[in-house]
Amino acid sequence: MIPLLKRLGLNKYTVDQKPHIEVNTDICLTCKDKPCTVSCPAGTYEALPDGRIAVHYERCLECGGALVICPFNAIKFRFPEGGVSYNYG
Amino acid sequence: MSFDADLIIVGGGLSGLSAGITAVKEGLNVILLERGEYSGAKNVSGGRMYVHALLKLIPDALERAPLERPITKETFEFYCDNKKKLTISFEEKEKKNSYTVLRAKFDRWLASEAESLGLLISYSTLVLNVYRENGGITLETNRGVLKTPLVIDASGVTSIVFRSLGLRRFTPDKWMLGVKEIVKTDLNLPEDEGEVRTIVGLIKGVKGGGFVYTNKDTLSVGMAVTFDSLPKSEFPAKDLVEGFRERLGIEGEILEYSAHAIPYFGYKNLQQLYAENLIAVGDSAGFLINDGFTIRGMDLAIGSGIIAGLAAKKIIEMKDFTKTNIYYDMLKESFVLKHLELAYSRFELLNKAYVLNTYPEVLCNLLSDMFTVTEERKTLIDDALLRLKEKGISLSQALRDILSVAK
Numbered sequence: 352m353i354p355l356l357k358r359l360g361l362n363k364y365t366v367d368q369k370p371h372i373e374v375n376t377d378i379c380l381t382c383k384d385k386p387c388t389v390s391c392p393a394g395t396y397e398a399l400p401d402g403r404i405a406v407h408y409e410r411c412l413e414c415g416g417a418l419v420i421c422p423f424n425a426i427k428f429r430f431p432e433g434g435v436s437y438n439y440g
Numbered sequence: 441m442s443f444d445a446d447l448i449i450v451g452g453g454l455s456g457l458s459a460g461i462t463a464v465k466e467g468l469n470v471i472l473l474e475r476g477e478y479s480g481a482k483n484v485s486g487g488r489m490y491v492h493a494l495l496k497l498i499p500d501a502l503e504r505a506p507l508e509r510p511i512t513k514e515t516f517e518f519y520c521d522n523k524k525k526l527t528i529s530f531e532e533k534e535k536k537n538s539y540t541v542l543r544a545k546f547d548r549w550l551a552s553e554a555e556s557l558g559l560l561i562s563y564s565t566l567v568l569n570v571y572r573e574n575g576g577i578t579l580e581t582n583r584g585v586l587k588t589p590l591v592i593d594a595s596g597v598t599s600i601v602f603r604s605l606g607l608r609r610f611t612p613d614k615w616m617l618g619v620k621e622i623v624k625t626d627l628n629l630p631e632d633e634g635e636v637r638t639i640v641g642l643i644k645g646v647k648g649g650g651f652v653y654t655n656k657d658t659l660s661v662g663m664a665v666t667f668d669s670l671p672k673s674e675f676p677a678k679d680l681v682e683g684f685r686e687r688l689g690i691e692g693e694i695l696e697y698s699a700h701a702i703p704y705f706g707y708k709n710l711q712q713l714y715a716e717n718l719i720a721v722g723d724s725a726g727f728l729i730n731d732g733f734t735i736r737g738m739d740l741a742i743g744s745g746i747i748a749g750l751a752a753k754k755i756i757e758m759k760d761f762t763k764t765n766i767y768y769d770m771l772k773e774s775f776v777l778k779h780l781e782l783a784y785s786r787f788e789l790l791n792k793a794y795v796l797n798t799y800p801e802v803l804c805n806l807l808s809d810m811f812t813v814t815e816e817r818k819t820l821i822d823d824a825l826l827r828l829k830e831k832g833i834s835l836s837q838a839l840r841d842i843l844s845v846a847k
Binding site for chain 1: 475476477480481482483484485542543544545547564566568582596597598600610611612615617618619621622658660667670671673676677678679680682683686694695696697698699700701
């Protein structure tokens with residue numbers, strides 16, 4: 352299995368200065384299942400031992416899933432100015 | 441009130457470009473906003489296009505468009521458990537009805553066609569906010585503010601314009617996640633042949649299936665599953681395509697890894713398609729057909745784009761931007777809504793959680809019994825009833841499901 356980061360590294364990214372994803376991690380503390388961590392195809396959301404979520408916004412594949420993944424509206428997502436671009440699509 | 445254009449199209453994918461090409465041919469003053477550096481830079485699709493709508497837009501497209509391969513072979517594979525698999529395959533040589541495409545190449549070509557017809561495309565332009573003002577729509581972008589009386593929202597499944605105006609409500613069961621890898625490979629196939637494999641049941645827990653498409657010298661390998669089923673999957677979303685590809689035994693250099701959300705509304709659950717000053721096309725309108733045999737989005741995108749371009753002309757001529765229902769009326773008369781409606785019973789059937797798992801398993805067990813000869817032998821119908829009963833499905837339920845396929 353090719354590690355995720357190596358797979359993501361195949362794409363071209365222009366990383367924005369400001370994150371295009373913001374997470375209210377206080378809400379994450381109350382979320383047991385943390386569906387964002389299993390439902391994001393880029394591993395953008397990582398569960399931390401303290402019960403919060405770390406966001407690796409630079410990995411984002413811009414699938415749009417963040418708009419429906421979180422059942423508690425803890426994730427604020429807008430499309431980045433730069434972001435990922437595809438050669439094949 | 442002065443406007444920057446008669447019509448602004450948000451999104452330079454298939455639906456936006458088709459609307460733009462049509463509107464420019466109709467003589468409208470149009471601006472198209474595309475957030476990628478080029479059309480196709482942000483697009484991801486499984487990669488199969490039924491070309492009838494494209495040929496309406498560009499009649500000689502088959503000679504000129506960067507298509508990959510015509511699909512001449514369809515294979516459906518159902519994995520019942522680790523040991524049983526049912527395969528159905530159909531070949532039709534010289535068929536030119538659908539082609540594999542790579543969107544970064546294809547959309548770029550279509551955009552160049554549109555630009556040569558006079559469509560103004562503003563690249564790297566991201567719409568940040570949308571609001572109504574003075575009888576029109578104001579679009580705030582990273583490159584400044586634009587005002588127009590009519591917008592075609594072709595921004596994809598997340599429909600930025602409709603969403604900003606509070607006209608979209610999303611739930612995870614109505615969205616699928618598509619994940620895909622492009623794998624370099626040596627295909628031992630003549631240039632005018634291509635295969636689509638649809639694979640169900642190989643990855644347990646998820647609602648949806650996988651695909652392998654043959655491109656010119658690569659394979660598109662991917663899965664499309666509902667977001668709400670992902671927490672039950674054998675693999676987390678980030679490893680889904682890897683697990684799938686490895687189980688299929690496909691090897692080769694991986695060239696790209698991509699993902700995209702897919703609208704999964706179905707005819708009866710479609711979101712609002714038009715509002716004052718506003719029209720939705722393609723994925724932004726939720727136009728996807730999955731009837732189990734064909735999965736279509738691209739022809740619906742092009743078809744709805746063409747209709748939106750024609751409707752825009754009528755609306756602008758009338759100078760009444762409340763009359764966007766003209767678009768819907770034209771859509772109802774077209775293949776787009778007719779096919780969506782026709783496909784709905786099968787779409788609904790596939791949406792039932794048990795269908796993609798249970799029926800293939802029942803069929804596999806039946807076939808296994810048929811090919812096993814011992815002294816104990818039941819009639820086929822008795823065996824079928826027993827196998828259905830094991831799964832808790834009544835005969836009447838099975839008949840209802842079978843009939844909905846025939847609709």
